[in-house]
Amino acid sequence: MNPREPSGARPGPAFTVTFDGRPLEALPGQTVAAVLWAADVVSWRSTRVAARPRGVFCGIGVCFDCLVTVNDRPNQRACLVPARPGDVIRTQEGTGHAH
Amino acid sequence: MRTDLAVIGAGPAGLAASLAASARGVRVALLDAEPEPGGQYYRRPAAGLRARRPRAPHGRWRTWTRLRDGLAASSVRRLADHHVWCVERRPDGLTVHALLGPEQEQPAEVHARAVLLATGGHEVVLPFPGWTLPGVVTAGGAQAMLKGGLVVPGRTAVVAGTGPLLLPVAAGLAAAGVSVAALVESADPRRLVRYAGPLVGKLPEGAGYAAGLLRHRVPFLARHTVVRAHGDERLTGVTVAALDAHGRLRPGTERHLPCDALAVGHGMLPHTDLAEGLGCRLDGPAVAVDGEQRTDVPGVWAAGEATGIGGAALALAEGHIAGRSAAARLRGTAPDPGAWAPAARARARLRASASALDAVYAPPGRWTDRVTDDTVVCRCEEVDAGAVRAAVAGLGAGDPRTVKLLTRAGMGWCQGRMCGPAVAALAGCAPTPSRRPFARPVPLGVLARPHADTAGPHPTDHPAGTGPSTDHPAGTGRPADRPTERGPS
Incomplete structure (x- = not known):
C-alpha cells in the first residue's frame, strides 16, 4: 500500500531531482529525506572516521545524522530541507569538504 | 522586531500560551522552527502533498482545529522558520536570536519584555549493537517522517524500546501499509493496572492504538528487548529476547526477526538549552517552574515538555496557565490563580499520570551490559x-x-x-x-556580524502602566556583554 493512501493525499505534479546522478521523482512539500525514503534510499552519508553509511535517525533536525550535499552545499539536514525541482543531491563523504 | 511576549515553540504549549496571552491584550510573537505551527504532536502532511484527510495519522484532531482557528483569528504574530539559538538577557528586556530556515544562515532578532519557553522535548535512544545501521530510526522520527512527508522507512518494521510513544508509532506504520513484525516493549504494561487511578484519562487513547494493532495483527512482545540489529550497509533484521525481572536476558529466548526498518525509542527528554543559557534553574532534566509556570529568571516562563515530559494535554494546560500569568504580569498586575482553576486541576491530574507512566516505562536495568x-x-x-x-x-x-x-x-x-x-x-x-551556550549551530558570520542596536530603550513602546511588574520584571540580569551601538560596518 502507498503510505500516502490513508491521508488521501493528492499532491501537485511530481518533479525530478537527482541522487548521485540517478533521477528520482519528488512531490511538492516533501523534504529531501522524504524523497529519498520514497525511492527506498535510506543512506546518503558516509561517516568521517569509519566511512559507515548513515541516513535519517531522529527525523526532526536534532541528530544531524542525515547530513547530505544538495546543489554542492554539504551538511544540509535532509529531514529539514525541502526538495526543489532540479536539486542535485549527492551522498556526502565525510565532512563534505574533501574535494 | 519588538513585542511584549516572545513565545518560543508553536506546539501545544506554545499555542495555548500565545492564545491565552493575546486574548488578554498582550502583543505576542510566536517563533517556531517549522514552516507550520503544531509542533511534533500536531505535525501534519506538508501543504504541497494536499492531504484530504490530514487527520488520518492523528488523534485529538478537534483540539488542533480549535487551536488553528484560534491562532488565525488572533493578533499573534507568527514567525515561522525561526530556529532560535539563544535568548539573551538585556537591561531592558530579552533578545531572542534566531536563524531563518531551512538554511539557517540569515539571522533574525526579536526583542521582548518577557519570554515563554515552549521548546518541547526530544527522544532518548539508548545504544545497542547495530543501532547506527541505515534503517534504524527513532520511533518519533519514523512518526515525524510519516506525519509530515507521508513516507515510511521500509516494508517490514519492528517497533521497539519502551514508552507510550511506541503504540501510536506502530499503529501509524501499520495503517500506512508497513508490515509491523513486532512491537517490542521492555517494560511490563500489566504494571499499568497499579496506576489505574492516575491513568484513567489516558486509557481511551491507549485502547484506540491497541485496537489498531490488533486489527493489523501486530505481535506485542512485552518484557522483551532488541539485543542486536543486523546488516552490513542496511538493516536486514533484529535479534530480540525476553527479559527477566532484573532486566537480564532470559537464556534461550533469543530469536531473529527479519525487517528492513527498526523504529526505536526509550522515552523523551526536555529541550532545556535556551533555559540553561538564560540561567534558569533545572529540576532534574526539566526546567523548574512555579505554580504560574514562571522560571526563577525574571521575565521567563516555561511550559510543556520543557518543564517535564507529560504529553500534549498537559502541555496545553501548562501553556494556558503560563500565557495568562505572563499577560497579567506584563500588565503589572498579580494574576488570580482562581481564574485558571480548571487548567490547574487538569495539570495536577496529568502530571500524576505522567509520573505513573514514568514508573512503568523505564529502560530495563542492566541494559548497558548488552x-x-x-x-x-x-x-x-x-x-x-x-x-x-x-x-x-x-x-x-x-x-x-x-x-x-x-x-x-x-x-x-x-x-x-x-x-x-x-x-x-x-x-x-x-x-x-x-x-550548551547555543541551542543549535550558528554560522561564525552571524556571530561576527556587527549588531544593530535595536534593543535600546524605546519608551514609546511601553506606555505608562504596561511595563514589567516590579515583583517579576523582565531583564534584570547581567549587563549586556557586547556593544549596544552599531559596530563598524
Whole structure:
C-alpha cells in the first residue's frame, strides 16, 4: 500500500531531482529525506572516521545524522530541507569538504 | 522586531500560551522552527502533498482545529522558520536570536519584555549493537517522517524500546501499509493496572492504538528487548529476547526477526538549552517552574515538555496557565490563580499520570551490559563504548564531562543530545546538565556580524502602566556583554 493512501493525499505534479546522478521523482512539500525514503534510499552519508553509511535517525533536525550535499552545499539536514525541482543531491563523504 | 511576549515553540504549549496571552491584550510573537505551527504532536502532511484527510495519522484532531482557528483569528504574530539559538538577557528586556530556515544562515532578532519557553522535548535512544545501521530510526522520527512527508522507512518494521510513544508509532506504520513484525516493549504494561487511578484519562487513547494493532495483527512482545540489529550497509533484521525481572536476558529466548526498518525509542527528554543559557534553574532534566509556570529568571516562563515530559494535554494546560500569568504580569498586575482553576486541576491530574507512566516505562536495568565495546555510542564523533569504558576505568573519568574531554563523545554536531544519557550510564553516573551556550549551530558570520542596536530603550513602546511588574520584571540580569551601538560596518 502507498503510505500516502490513508491521508488521501493528492499532491501537485511530481518533479525530478537527482541522487548521485540517478533521477528520482519528488512531490511538492516533501523534504529531501522524504524523497529519498520514497525511492527506498535510506543512506546518503558516509561517516568521517569509519566511512559507515548513515541516513535519517531522529527525523526532526536534532541528530544531524542525515547530513547530505544538495546543489554542492554539504551538511544540509535532509529531514529539514525541502526538495526543489532540479536539486542535485549527492551522498556526502565525510565532512563534505574533501574535494 | 519588538513585542511584549516572545513565545518560543508553536506546539501545544506554545499555542495555548500565545492564545491565552493575546486574548488578554498582550502583543505576542510566536517563533517556531517549522514552516507550520503544531509542533511534533500536531505535525501534519506538508501543504504541497494536499492531504484530504490530514487527520488520518492523528488523534485529538478537534483540539488542533480549535487551536488553528484560534491562532488565525488572533493578533499573534507568527514567525515561522525561526530556529532560535539563544535568548539573551538585556537591561531592558530579552533578545531572542534566531536563524531563518531551512538554511539557517540569515539571522533574525526579536526583542521582548518577557519570554515563554515552549521548546518541547526530544527522544532518548539508548545504544545497542547495530543501532547506527541505515534503517534504524527513532520511533518519533519514523512518526515525524510519516506525519509530515507521508513516507515510511521500509516494508517490514519492528517497533521497539519502551514508552507510550511506541503504540501510536506502530499503529501509524501499520495503517500506512508497513508490515509491523513486532512491537517490542521492555517494560511490563500489566504494571499499568497499579496506576489505574492516575491513568484513567489516558486509557481511551491507549485502547484506540491497541485496537489498531490488533486489527493489523501486530505481535506485542512485552518484557522483551532488541539485543542486536543486523546488516552490513542496511538493516536486514533484529535479534530480540525476553527479559527477566532484573532486566537480564532470559537464556534461550533469543530469536531473529527479519525487517528492513527498526523504529526505536526509550522515552523523551526536555529541550532545556535556551533555559540553561538564560540561567534558569533545572529540576532534574526539566526546567523548574512555579505554580504560574514562571522560571526563577525574571521575565521567563516555561511550559510543556520543557518543564517535564507529560504529553500534549498537559502541555496545553501548562501553556494556558503560563500565557495568562505572563499577560497579567506584563500588565503589572498579580494574576488570580482562581481564574485558571480548571487548567490547574487538569495539570495536577496529568502530571500524576505522567509520573505513573514514568514508573512503568523505564529502560530495563542492566541494559548497558548488552552494549558491546565495539558499539558506537556517540554517533557524531564515532566514539564506541570501549573508549568510554576505557576513559572511566583506565583514565579515571568520573563524570560525563571528563569522558567527553577524553573521548570526544558528545562533542559533535548534535552536542551530545543523542548520546548524553548513554555516556552517563556507561560512566556509571547521573546525567548532568549539558550547559550548551547555543541551542543549535550558528554560522561564525552571524556571530561576527556587527549588531544593530535595536534593543535600546524605546519608551514609546511601553506606555505608562504596561511595563514589567516590579515583583517579576523582565531583564534584570547581567549587563549586556557586547556593544549596544552599531559596530563598524
